[in-house]
Amino acid sequence: MKELPSLPLERQLVSIFATNRENAFETQRARACALMGVAQMLHEKFGLQKWANLGQKHIEHVIEGWRAEDAGRRSLPNKLSHLRWLVRKIGKANLVPRSNAELGVEPGPRKTRAGKIIDDRELQTHLAALDDPRMQAAIKLGRYLGMRCREAMLFRPHRDCDGERVWLKRGTKGGRPRYLWLHNAKQREVINEVRALVGGGDAALIPPEWPSYKKWAEHCYRKFRAAGLGRKTDAVYHDLRRTYACERMNYLMIHGRSREQAAALVARELGHSRLEILEWYLPDTGGDAAAA
Numbered sequence: 001m002k003e004l005p006s007l008p009l010e011r012q013l014v015s016i017f018a019t020n021r022e023n024a025f026e027t028q029r030a031r032a033c034a035l036m037g038v039a040q041m042l043h044e045k046f047g048l049q050k051w052a053n054l055g056q057k058h059i060e061h062v063i064e065g066w067r068a069e070d071a072g073r074r075s076l077p078n079k080l081s082h083l084r085w086l087v088r089k090i091g092k093a094n095l096v097p098r099s100n101a102e103l104g105v106e107p108g109p110r111k112t113r114a115g116k117i118i119d120d121r122e123l124q125t126h127l128a129a130l131d132d133p134r135m136q137a138a139i140k141l142g143r144y145l146g147m148r149c150r151e152a153m154l155f156r157p158h159r160d161c162d163g164e165r166v167w168l169k170r171g172t173k174g175g176r177p178r179y180l181w182l183h184n185a186k187q188r189e190v191i192n193e194v195r196a197l198v199g200g201g202d203a204a205l206i207p208p209e210w211p212s213y214k215k216w217a218e219h220c221y222r223k224f225r226a227a228g229l230g231r232k233t234d235a236v237y238h239d240l241r242r243t244y245a246c247e248r249m250n251y252l253m254i255h256g257r258s259r260e261q262a263a264a265l266v267a268r269e270l271g272h273s274r275l276e277i278l279e280w281y282l283p284d285t286g287g288d289a290a291a292a
Helices: 008-019 025-046 056-069 075-089 120-128 133-145 149-154 185-198 213-226 238-254 259-270
Strands: 165-168 178-181
Touching: 008 025, 025 056, 025 075, 056 075, 120 133, 133 149, 133 185, 133 213, 133 238, 149 213, 178 259, 238 259
Parallel strands: none
Antiparallel strands: 165 178
């Protein structure tokens, strides 16, 4: 039989987890493991009984402990992400800086595919290899609006676009809604195309006859791979988001934004809380290379 949490902080974490179930199950498990470890560290050092009493000295102790244990992998940035999640949930987000750089934590090794874009010619090749207009529309939403595949499939064009802004509310990473501004005619063309496909109301790109997003996604990814959009061909769906990010950075800087201002806006539009994550999307030129 599984042993029940014995420390007050652990029991409080169980309650927090129960009411905040966003993210994939694997992420939830990793988060629980990391934060249960935090609870033990704080109990052993300070005898802390309530998360409401969490302070800066506690955060510093935890981070220093993690830093001493870190073996050069990405474990420290991942743990910091879990810690940020916790302090947001308890209303103390300011205890942990949003940037790892402020803590002196360098990003760990990661295969980022930075700057890997899909130009218009390649895009048309992938689209022509698909015979389902809904799948074609999902690819266009990724390319021209930077949506993840799940976000594209769950997007409700009649409800979540007012003609100037697009709201992403369903399928977002971490369950955090966001919005982006439409800035060219192609984006509006894609939105209108999706509207015509799905009908009205709350309809999305998942066909009514498919029982769930998971089943539909499995079917779509098989078709995407057959159309040349997969790791074997060195072109993945996420590269569509990278193409959008590069093009959007170009647009903003051409229209007078500094690189820092443009990066802050694009990161928000993509749903990233930390600016350094955007660097995993952009080429070394700082986003000057956009899709042809």
